[in-house]
Amino acid sequence: MMDILNILLSESFWAASLRIATPLIFGVLGALICERAGVLNLGIEGIFVVGAMCGWMAVWLGAGLWGGVLVAALAGAFFGLLHAILTVPLGLSQHVSGLGITLFATSVSYYTYRTALPNVSSPPRIEPFQPLDLPILSDLPFLGSVLFQQTALTWLALLLVAVVWYVMNRTALGVAIQAVGDNPDSVDAQGLSVYALRMGAVAVGSALMALGGAFLTMSAFDAFFFGMVNGRGWVCIALVIFASWRPGKALLGALLFGAFDALQVRLQTEIGALVPGQVFLMAPYILSIIALVIAARSADYPRALLTPWFKGQR
Amino acid sequence: MTDSTVLKLNGLSKQFGPVVANDDVSLTLNRGEVLALLGENGAGKTTLMNMLFGHYLPDSGTIEVADTAGQLQPLPLGHPQLALAAGVGMVHQHFTLAENISALDNITLGSEPLFSLRRNRRAARRRVEEIIAQSGLNAPLDTPVGRLSVGERQRVEILKALYRQARILVLDEPTAVLTPQEADTLFENIRMMTNDGLSVIFISHKLREVLAFSDRIAVLRHGRKVGEMATSEADETSIARMMVGAETPELASAAMTPGAPVLTMSDVSVAGRSKRDTLNGVNLTVHAHEILGIAGVSGNGQSGLADVISGLAHPEQGLIKVNEVEIDTLSPAAMVQAGVGRIPEDRHREGIVGAMSVAENMIIERLDDGGVQSRGLLRREAMQANAERLAQAYDVRGPGVNAPARLLSGGNIQKLILARVFDRAPQLILANQPTRGLDMGAAAEVGRRLLEARERGAGVVLVSEDLDEILGLADRIMVIRDGELHQTPGRDREQIGLMMAGEPA
Numbered sequence: 001m002m003d004i005l006n007i008l009l010s011e012s013f014w015a016a017s018l019r020i021a022t023p024l025i026f027g028v029l030g031a032l033i034c035e036r037a038g039v040l041n042l043g044i045e046g047i048f049v050v051g052a053m054c055g056w057m058a059v060w061l062g063a064g065l066w067g068g069v070l071v072a073a074l075a076g077a078f079f080g081l082l083h084a085i086l087t088v089p090l091g092l093s094q095h096v097s098g099l100g101i102t103l104f105a106t107s108v109s110y111y112t113y114r115t116a117l118p119n120v121s122s123p124p125r126i127e128p129f130q131p132l133d134l135p136i137l138s139d140l141p142f143l144g145s146v147l148f149q150q151t152a153l154t155w156l157a158l159l160l161v162a163v164v165w166y167v168m169n170r171t172a173l174g175v176a177i178q179a180v181g182d183n184p185d186s187v188d189a190q191g192l193s194v195y196a197l198r199m200g201a202v203a204v205g206s207a208l209m210a211l212g213g214a215f216l217t218m219s220a221f222d223a224f225f226f227g228m229v230n231g232r233g234w235v236c237i238a239l240v241i242f243a244s245w246r247p248g249k250a251l252l253g254a255l256l257f258g259a260f261d262a263l264q265v266r267l268q269t270e271i272g273a274l275v276p277g278q279v280f281l282m283a284p285y286i287l288s289i290i291a292l293v294i295a296a297r298s299a300d301y302p303r304a305l306l307t308p309w310f311k312g313q314r
Numbered sequence: 315m316t317d318s319t320v321l322k323l324n325g326l327s328k329q330f331g332p333v334v335a336n337d338d339v340s341l342t343l344n345r346g347e348v349l350a351l352l353g354e355n356g357a358g359k360t361t362l363m364n365m366l367f368g369h370y371l372p373d374s375g376t377i378e379v380a381d382t383a384g385q386l387q388p389l390p391l392g393h394p395q396l397a398l399a400a401g402v403g404m405v406h407q408h409f410t411l412a413e414n415i416s417a418l419d420n421i422t423l424g425s426e427p428l429f430s431l432r433r434n435r436r437a438a439r440r441r442v443e444e445i446i447a448q449s450g451l452n453a454p455l456d457t458p459v460g461r462l463s464v465g466e467r468q469r470v471e472i473l474k475a476l477y478r479q480a481r482i483l484v485l486d487e488p489t490a491v492l493t494p495q496e497a498d499t500l501f502e503n504i505r506m507m508t509n510d511g512l513s514v515i516f517i518s519h520k521l522r523e524v525l526a527f528s529d530r531i532a533v534l535r536h537g538r539k540v541g542e543m544a545t546s547e548a549d550e551t552s553i554a555r556m557m558v559g560a561e562t563p564e565l566a567s568a569a570m571t572p573g574a575p576v577l578t579m580s581d582v583s584v585a586g587r588s589k590r591d592t593l594n595g596v597n598l599t600v601h602a603h604e605i606l607g608i609a610g611v612s613g614n615g616q617s618g619l620a621d622v623i624s625g626l627a628h629p630e631q632g633l634i635k636v637n638e639v640e641i642d643t644l645s646p647a648a649m650v651q652a653g654v655g656r657i658p659e660d661r662h663r664e665g666i667v668g669a670m671s672v673a674e675n676m677i678i679e680r681l682d683d684g685g686v687q688s689r690g691l692l693r694r695e696a697m698q699a700n701a702e703r704l705a706q707a708y709d710v711r712g713p714g715v716n717a718p719a720r721l722l723s724g725g726n727i728q729k730l731i732l733a734r735v736f737d738r739a740p741q742l743i744l745a746n747q748p749t750r751g752l753d754m755g756a757a758a759e760v761g762r763r764l765l766e767a768r769e770r771g772a773g774v775v776l777v778s779e780d781l782d783e784i785l786g787l788a789d790r791i792m793v794i795r796d797g798e799l800h801q802t803p804g805r806d807r808e809q810i811g812l813m814m815a816g817e818p819a
Binding site: 172176189303 | 394395398404406408410411412413414415419420422423424425426427428429430431432433474478
């Protein structure tokens, strides 16, 4: 018990939690925007891969780090737009299209990587984002060293939580996105375009998802590996329900997941001799399933989620 | 009130495939006038209004709308945005409100720039409050619309149109969801607004309110305008004749002596998921040769009552007897066995299987009958013959008995269900909103069949939100409110309306 307490009180544990949570924060925010507009985007897993690959490759080809971030976001938006075209004006099944996007985006990324680097056994490395030393904040006790170890992308993720909250709740655009996810007819009757709102939301949300992937290759690591996304996209889909489609709770959910994950790594070294390591690996997923079961019962789903809307049909 | 014209529809026609929805319809609307647009279901009223609002593009014809100076200007067709801008507001039958945002947000949605970081809420709120003060349309502005009552939601819909500076307001069956009192308030509000220069077109089936509240009446039939008159010169019979094209027969309902009880419910309670399917200690008895009318505002337990009678609900307590035999385990099959015929509320979802053929739908409740199957295999010729006989007897029209049932119109789906139910000569009939959305001809047919069953000796539970229908058919009337049944002292419309709204009788 003391061990766990010690872990929970250590600065490195919280720094790791926040680091692990960062791609999830991007991903959950992205999924939240899509679903608030009424479109489930199961392309998220593949869009993570695209973001990871494109961001890294852009930098490797000579772009600056922020240039890489931009490329990743645009690539994510592109695949998001593809999903949006299939599911919004064409009204295809969001599940089928989303899974298709994941398969397609993942394969295209791997293919591009292999075509660009046919003969390497270990991928070339880039100079990733470095921890950001913020003058006053970094000097704070405990919190300072937790935040001190984070890169600019983590800060961007935290900032985006506030931005998404503000846009969703305090701007006309956010209200329109919420409305189009609840009852598209309400938006149409007021002369706004259901298609434009939904497709725009899916493209922007997908760009955020891709940033989550870019974080992996440009901040958490410094290179691209196959399989490195490793289900993070699916975790985001679960977390967005846990978060009841609210940005603040999305941050909380991502942090909780990050904390579980950081905890299991440390527990493994502490009591790994007694319990098989796989149990620890499973722990965050099992805990998120439990959290989901509890939260999903009372979840306030956007009413028009998964429902295609066609102009002139009411 | 002036006589200046604010709207002219000139020769509008619209065809959907082979179906002619509107054929050369012309209408004019004057400033401050209430025009009632009457017609059977499928007569083309909603199509006409959707062309006005730009949702549909007419095949031919033009529309002119008066600008703020009162000059008629041609309205470009097929652009809802331009219709809005020209001052045409439409309140649809199914509300177009987002339930997860506030009434104020619904009202201002689309009228402020999307890509601005700040919203001028205070100015918007002040304008909405001004409109409320002028029109009397009261609604809480900050509550999510999902928590408002139906009447409040309708007022929000109208406020939405007025906020967009609508000078012409189109109301599609505005009173379908309201209590009689709420409807009266609505019409009072409309009067206030027309006195301020607003012009209103309202679409309705209910002759009573059309006669009471409109200035002029236009009647559509089969997509064509068949008549127009000042309300002061109109009477129920003449309008009804115009709508259906022939005299509607008065329903003969001579008093009959009730027989033995066919349904008894004693102290039945159901804990539903919501108010609409919750029942609290319901007692009722329906006798042979009797129609029991259940009046009430929608969502007060009608679904719960219907679920019990059709065997779908599981009451926590209480006793249910059909034909004086106690039913211990409720199930739809057990109730059908016991002689219950069901006309469900949602005829599309619960009344038919849309993908199956008309013939199959007609035998779906008697699959154990040797007449249509033997040893588990369907006897297709018998099924076919049965379907053709019933389609003939109940006048089910459509693309044939082998076509999928979903291709039938609403009225013909209901006739299919009537055929299936009445052909089995059930002892007890549950008719839940049996005429909702039907045209007068089909509705009259439903009423005739129910009276016929009563004559034969069946008991009928008629659940309806249309008080006129209940008053016209039922031998005895009860009011359902908050899951409780109340006996009405008489047949007084006003009193029943008050009981529905929750006032002490």
